Amino acid sequence: MTAKIQLIGVKKSFGSKQVLNGIDLTIEKGSSLVVIGGSGTGKSVMIKCVLGIITPDEGTILVDGQDVTHLRGSAREPVMKKFGMLFQGGALFDSLPVWENVAFGLIQGRGMKRSIARDVAIRSLAKVGLPEDVAFLSPAELSGGMQKRVGLARAIAVDPEIIFFDEPTTGLDPIMADIINSLIASTVKDVGATALSITHDMASARKISDHIAMLYAGKIIWTGPTSQIDNSGNPYVDQFIHGRAEGPIKMAVKA
Amino acid sequence: MNFLAGIGRAVLSLLAEIGRLASFTARSIAALVSPPIYSRLIGQQIMRIGYFSLPVVGLTAFFTGGALALQIYLGGNRYGAEAIVPQIVVLGITRELGPVIAGLMVAGRVAAAIAAEIGTMKVTEQIDALTTLATNPIKYLVVPRLVAAVVTMPILVAIADSIGVFGGYVVATQSLGFTGSIYLKNTMDFATRQDITSGLIKAAVFGFVIALMGCYNGFNSKGGAQGVGRATTSAVVSASILILAANYILTSVLFNK
Numbered sequence: 001m002t003a004k005i006q007l008i009g010v011k012k013s014f015g016s017k018q019v020l021n022g023i024d025l026t027i028e029k030g031s032s033l034v035v036i037g038g039s040g041t042g043k044s045v046m047i048k049c050v051l052g053i054i055t056p057d058e059g060t061i062l063v064d065g066q067d068v069t070h071l072r073g074s075a076r077e078p079v080m081k082k083f084g085m086l087f088q089g090g091a092l093f094d095s096l097p098v099w100e101n102v103a104f105g106l107i108q109g110r111g112m113k114r115s116i117a118r119d120v121a122i123r124s125l126a127k128v129g130l131p132e133d134v135a136f137l138s139p140a141e142l143s144g145g146m147q148k149r150v151g152l153a154r155a156i157a158v159d160p161e162i163i164f165f166d167e168p169t170t171g172l173d174p175i176m177a178d179i180i181n182s183l184i185a186s187t188v189k190d191v192g193a194t195a196l197s198i199t200h201d202m203a204s205a206r207k208i209s210d211h212i213a214m215l216y217a218g219k220i221i222w223t224g225p226t227s228q229i230d231n232s233g234n235p236y237v238d239q240f241i242h243g244r245a246e247g248p249i250k251m252a253v254k255a
Numbered sequence: 256m257n258f259l260a261g262i263g264r265a266v267l268s269l270l271a272e273i274g275r276l277a278s279f280t281a282r283s284i285a286a287l288v289s290p291p292i293y294s295r296l297i298g299q300q301i302m303r304i305g306y307f308s309l310p311v312v313g314l315t316a317f318f319t320g321g322a323l324a325l326q327i328y329l330g331g332n333r334y335g336a337e338a339i340v341p342q343i344v345v346l347g348i349t350r351e352l353g354p355v356i357a358g359l360m361v362a363g364r365v366a367a368a369i370a371a372e373i374g375t376m377k378v379t380e381q382i383d384a385l386t387t388l389a390t391n392p393i394k395y396l397v398v399p400r401l402v403a404a405v406v407t408m409p410i411l412v413a414i415a416d417s418i419g420v421f422g423g424y425v426v427a428t429q430s431l432g433f434t435g436s437i438y439l440k441n442t443m444d445f446a447t448r449q450d451i452t453s454g455l456i457k458a459a460v461f462g463f464v465i466a467l468m469g470c471y472n473g474f475n476s477k478g479g480a481q482g483v484g485r486a487t488t489s490a491v492v493s494a495s496i497l498i499l500a501a502n503y504i505l506t507s508v509l510f511n512k
Contacts, residue, residue: 104388
C-alpha cells in the first residue's frame with residue numbers, strides 16, 4: 001500500500017493555545033480513515049491544514065509523496081483538483097441554485113461549459129438519491145439532510161482522488177444520519193477515492209471507515225483497523241467510544 | 256504604567272490592522288491583474304453596485320444641488336453677489352459634493368451589503384468551500400466587486416453631477432427668480448473640464464475604497480451573526496472615513512497650483 005496522505009510532526013497553535021502538537025498520520029491509498037476525538041481537540045484544524053486553508057507552524061504534509069505544506073496560489077491548484085470536501089454545515093453557496101453548487105468545481109475550477117456541467121451535476125445528484133427537480137431549487141429551500149446530500153454530490157462531482165468529510169452526520173436525526181453514512185460508504189467505494197473524515201459520532205465512524213485514529217491533546221494517541229476499536233487497550237479510546245464521563249479524558253469547559 | 260501599556264496595546268493593534276489591510280490590498284491587486292477574469296460576476300456586480308444605487312444617489316444629488324443654490328443665493332445676497340449661484344453650484348457639485356455625497360451614499364448601501372454577504376459566507380465556511388473547489392476566493396469574490404465599483408462610481412458621479420446641477424437649476428428658476436437659459440449658459444461657460452474630471456477621478460478612488468473595505472471586513476468577520484453585524488458596521492464606518500480622508504488628499508493633489 002502507498003501513502004496517499006501523510007502528516008509528519010504537524011503542529012499548530014493559535015496565540016498561546018497549542019491545538020496540534022505533533023500529528024503523525026498516514027492514510028493509505030483507497031482506504032477510509034476516520035479521526036475521532038472530542039469537540040475542540042483540533043480535528044477541524046487538522047483537516048484544514050491538509051486542505052491548505054490553515055498553514056501549520058511546523059511539520060510536513062505530503063499528498064501522493066509531494067510536500068504541499070506551504071504550497072499556495074496557482075502552485076496549489078493541481079493539488080486542490082484532487083480534493084472533494086463535505087463540510088459540516090454543507091457550506092452550499094446560497095446565491096446559486098443547487099445544480100450550480102454541484103457543478104461549481106467543474107465550471108470554475110476546470111473551465112467546463114455550463115450546459116455540460118449541468119448534466120454532470122444532475123447525474124451527481126441522482127447518485128445521492130436526489131431527483132432532477134431539486135437541481136433548480138435554492139439551497140435555502142432544502143432540509144438539513146438534503147443539504148448534506150447536495151454537499152456530497154458537490155464533493156463527488158469533480159471525481160476527486162481524496163474526499164474529506166467534516167462531521168458528516170452532525171445535526172441530522174438518526175435515520176437520516178444512517179442514510180448519509182450509507183451514501184458516504186457507497187459513493188467513496190464507487191468513485192474509488194481515499195477518504196479522510198472527522199467525527200465524534202461513533203456510529204458514523206464505524207460505518208464509513210476501515211481505519212480509525214483518535215486525536216487527543218493535539219496528538220494521535222491510537223490508530224488501527226475499525227474492527228479493532230473495541231479491543232484497542234487504550235483507556236482514552238475506551239472512554240470515548242463508550243461515551244463515559246469518568247475516565248482519563250477531562251473535558252475542557254472553555255475552547 | 257497600566258495607562259502606558261494600554262496605549263502601547265492600542266498602537267500595536269492599529270499597526271497590525273494596517274498591516275493586514277495592506278496585505279489584503281496587495282493580494283487583491285495581484286489577483287486583479289492575473290487570469291481568470293470572471294466577466295459574468297463583474298456584470299452582476301455592476302448591476303448591484305451601480306444600477307441599483309442610481310435612485311439613492313440621484314435623489315440625494317438633486318436635494319443637495321437645490322440646497323446649495325439656496326445657500327449661495329442667501330450668502331451672496333449679503334454682498335450683492337446673488338448672480339454667482341450657477342457658477343458656484345456647478346463648481347461645488349462637480350468638484351466636491353457630487354463625488355463625496357455619492358461616495359458616502361454608496362458606502363452606506365454597498366459596503367454594508369458586501370461585508371454582510373462575504374461575512375456570512377465566511378462564518379458558514381462558504382469561503383473555505385471555494386478554496387476546496389480550486390477557486391481563489393480573492394479572485395472570485397473581491398476582484399469582481401473592485402472592478403465593478405471602480406467602473407461604476409465615475410458613471411454614478413457623472414449622473415449625480417448632472418442631477419445636482421439640475422436641482423440647483425430648479426430651485427434657482429422656480430423660487431430665486433433666475434432665467435433658465437441664462438442659468439444654463441453661466442453654468443456651461445464656467446465649468447471647466449478639470450472640474451468634472453477631478454470629480455470622476457475621486458469617484459473611481461472612492462469606488463475602490465468602498466469595495467475594498469466591504470470585502471476586507473467581510474473576509475475578517477468571525478463569531479457568527481454578531482461578528483457579521485460588527486463587520487458590516489466597520490465596513491461602512493471605515494469606508495466613510497477613508498472617503499473623506501482620500502477626498503482631502505485628492506483635492507490637495509489635483510488642485511495644487
